[in-house]
Amino acid sequence: MITPAADTILPTTFTWRLGGDPGPSLLKAFPLGDAVRNAVMRAGNAVGLARLPEAFHGGPGRREHRHAYWLSEDRDGDGLIDHVTVHATSGLPRLLVAALAGAGSVWLDRTATWELIPQTLGRPEAGGLLGPARIWRPATAYVTPRHRMTDGGRERAGEDAESQLRREMAERRMPIPVWIQWQDRIHLMRVGLAPTDFVSVAGRQTAPAQALKRAPVMLFANPVTGPLSFGFGSHFGLGLMRPDPQSCACLQD
Numbered sequence: 001m002i003t004p005a006a007d008t009i010l011p012t013t014f015t016w017r018l019g020g021d022p023g024p025s026l027l028k029a030f031p032l033g034d035a036v037r038n039a040v041m042r043a044g045n046a047v048g049l050a051r052l053p054e055a056f057h058g059g060p061g062r063r064e065h066r067h068a069y070w071l072s073e074d075r076d077g078d079g080l081i082d083h084v085t086v087h088a089t090s091g092l093p094r095l096l097v098a099a100l101a102g103a104g105s106v107w108l109d110r111t112a113t114w115e116l117i118p119q120t121l122g123r124p125e126a127g128g129l130l131g132p133a134r135i136w137r138p139a140t141a142y143v144t145p146r147h148r149m150t151d152g153g154r155e156r157a158g159e160d161a162e163s164q165l166r167r168e169m170a171e172r173r174m175p176i177p178v179w180i181q182w183q184d185r186i187h188l189m190r191v192g193l194a195p196t197d198f199v200s201v202a203g204r205q206t207a208p209a210q211a212l213k214r215a216p217v218m219l220f221a222n223p224v225t226g227p228l229s230f231g232f233g234s235h236f237g238l239g240l241m242r243p244d245p246q247s248c249a250c251l252q253d
């Protein structure tokens with residue numbers, strides 16, 4: 001079983017590799033993130049964890065988004081999920097780590113099951129989804145979290161996709177991008193995905209009616225450390241950004 005190196009300094013990040021081929025489509029990142037969390041809840045019951053820590057339910061620190069992210073990753077760019085990472089700035093207590101390590105299997109339906117194979121645990125400060133980088137590109141679709149339309153069918157002022165995204169960043173007290181560009185597709189190493197094709201329903205969680213699904217690219221004045229994830233379903237895999245590996249080097253002039 002994986003355990004933290006020290007009791008006083010809690011790890012913040014735990015990653016599984018999905019066992020079983022092929023992995024689920026990246027388009028299903030949101031329901032898979034929800035399913036992984038449910039698997040950890042079941043494992044928590046088995047190790048005597050009465051409920052997940054407060055950081056895994058929201059509560060204090062919600063504005064700064066210190067509660068956990070369950071992030072599906074496609075590391076080889078083939079459009080299929082191969083890893084899932086849970087990240088919580090507030091830290092992962094020892095008993096919770098036991099539940100994470102013993103989560104077992106996850107499924108989206110009874111015909112598709114994958115094994116959650118523990119891979120890494122620690123407090124990474126850079127690399128992977130953390131960056132830091134100046135340019136961040138979409139890994140999954142950004143879904144607008146607020147109701148955009150009036151009863152008369154008109155878009156409310158300030159509720160377009162970019163306004164909602166910038167407002168969320170301001171509320172989190174994080175740096176605001178120099179610019180945001182919007183792409184028609186999410187470009188991976190081997191495939192391109194349409195943001196409109198991403199699933200935005202998981203259990204009882206459903207995106208607002210008439211929500212927009214978009215693919216933003218963001219440039220910051222200075223390198224920003226992730227993980228960065230925005231909008232509806234951001235804590236379960238939607239709205240995930242990935243650092244451009246070349247952005248820090250090629251824009252320093």
